Structure formats: C-alpha cells, structure tokens
Amino acid sequence: xxxxxxxxxxxxxxxxxxxxxxxxxxxxxxxxxxxxxxxxVPAVVAAFSTYLLVxxxxxxxxxxxxxxxxxxYPLILVVAxxxxxxxxxxxxxxxxxxxxxxxxxxxxxxxxWSAVLWCAGGFLAFALTIELLGWILAAALLFWAVARGFGSxxxxxxxxxxxxxxxxIYLAFTVGLGLNLPSGLLGGGF
Numbered sequence: 001x002x003x004x005x006x007x008x009x010x011x012x013x014x015x016x017x018x019x020x021x022x023x024x025x026x027x028x029x030x031x032x033x034x035x036x037x038x039x040x041v042p043a044v045v046a047a048f049s050t051y052l053l054v055x056x057x058x059x060x061x062x063x064x065x066x067x068x069x070x071x072x073y074p075l076i077l078v079v080a081x082x083x084x085x086x087x088x089x090x091x092x093x094x095x096x097x098x099x100x101x102x103x104x105x106x107x108x109x110x111x112x113w114s115a116v117l118w119c120a121g122g123f124l125a126f127a128l129t130i131e132l133l134g135w136i137l138a139a140a141l142l143f144w145a146v147a148r149g150f151g152s153x154x155x156x157x158x159x160x161x162x163x164x165x166x167x168x169i170y171l172a173f174t175v176g177l178g179l180n181l182p183s184g185l186l187g188g189g190f
Contacts, residue, residue, distance in 0.1 A: 036096050042088035049081030118149030134184020139166035 056074040122145025130138040143162035144155070152158050173179045 036092050038092045038097060039089060042085040042092075045081050045088070046085040049078050049085065052081070053078045115149040115151070119146050122146050122149070130184070131182055132184055134186050135170050135181040136163065136166045136186055137184060138182075139169065 052074055056071050056078065059071060061070060122142045125145065126138050126142040129141070133141070140159060140162035143165060144158050147158040147162070148155070170181055173181050
C-alpha cells in the first residue's frame with residue numbers, strides 16, 4: 001500500500017488539507033471514543049454531585065428547622081451539577097473534538113504558571129491561617145493573592161478592597177445569618 005505524501009510543517013504544527021501527519025498511518029481508524037476524551041469532565045462533575053447528594057440526604061436536621069433549611073442549597077447544587085453533566089455529555093456525543101482536524105489553528109495553548117501559583121498559594125495560605133488570622137484577614141489575603149495572580153498590579157487598592165469585601169461577608173454571615181466564622185486575631189482569640 002502506498003502512503004500519501006505528507007507536507008507536514010514541524011514548525012507550525014500543521015499539515016495541508018488532504019494529507020496526514022507523519023504519525024498517522026493509512027490504517028489509522030478512529031474509534032467511537034476518538035474525540036470524546038472530554039467525557040471525563042462530566043463524569044467528575046456527576047461523581048461530585050452524587051457525593052454531595054449522599055451527604056445531603058444523610059444530613060441530620062434538627063427538629064423545627066424552618067424553610068429553606070440546610071438541605072435546600074446543596075440540593076440546588078446537586079441538580080445544577082447533574083444538568084451540567086448531562087449537557088456536557090450531550091455536547092461531546094454530538095460533536096466529538098478531533099484536534100487533528102483543526103488545521104487552521106496556528107497558535108499553541110499554554111499555562112500561566114505564575115497565575116496558577118499565586119492562586120494555589122493563596123488558597124493554601126487561606127486554609128492554613130484561617131483559624132489564626134480569622135475570616136476577615138485570611139479571606140483578604142486570599143482575595144489579594146488571586147487578584148495578583150490575575151494580573152493586578154495595585155496592591156494597596158487590592159488589599160483595601162479585599163478587607164472591605166471580607167468584612168462585609170463576615171458581617172453577613174455572623175449578623176445576618178447567625179453563623180460563626182472564625183474571628184482569629186481581630187476577635188482576641190489568640
């Protein structure tokens with residue numbers, strides 16, 4: 001059998017229409033799963049929704065709890081998760097994505113590791129310091145780190161806005177909803 005001549009350009013990562021890249025032989029056949037690797041995402045979302053559903057249904061609810069109760073909002077998230085999973089499955093079944101067919105695309109994707117590190121570091125610092133610093137300071141630190149990761153270069157503005165937002169959330173939860181968030185240093189706890 002003869003193989004088609006390939007005019008594959010290694011620099012751009014493209015090939016002309018009608019030709020195959022060097023790694024694709026003439027006997028390369030696409031299976032049903034080809035282009036449907038995106039089905040992993042709805043599987044993860046459905047698994048998380050199922051975990052949340054089991055946790056919500058096994059939750060102990062005190063007698064005399066008023067509507068909407070502690071099960072209401074988690075159930076909204078469960079329904080939204082299942083609907084999103086179903087829509088994603090439907091999309092990937094109807095429109096499989098074959099990267100080799102996207103030959104007109106000339107750019108490469110990349111990750112901004114600096115942004116990832118700022119955001120992940122902010123979440124880690126928040127998780128490790130929330131008891132010591134309290135909600136207001138730890139959440140402000142998280143907000144500042146995420147803003148820095150997204151490219152903001154105004155640290156004074158960011159920390160001022162972060163303190164304002166975290167204080168408003170603290171007041172909404174403690175005064176408005178009667179829930180206790182850690183007060184840490186500002187509450188005299190340490």
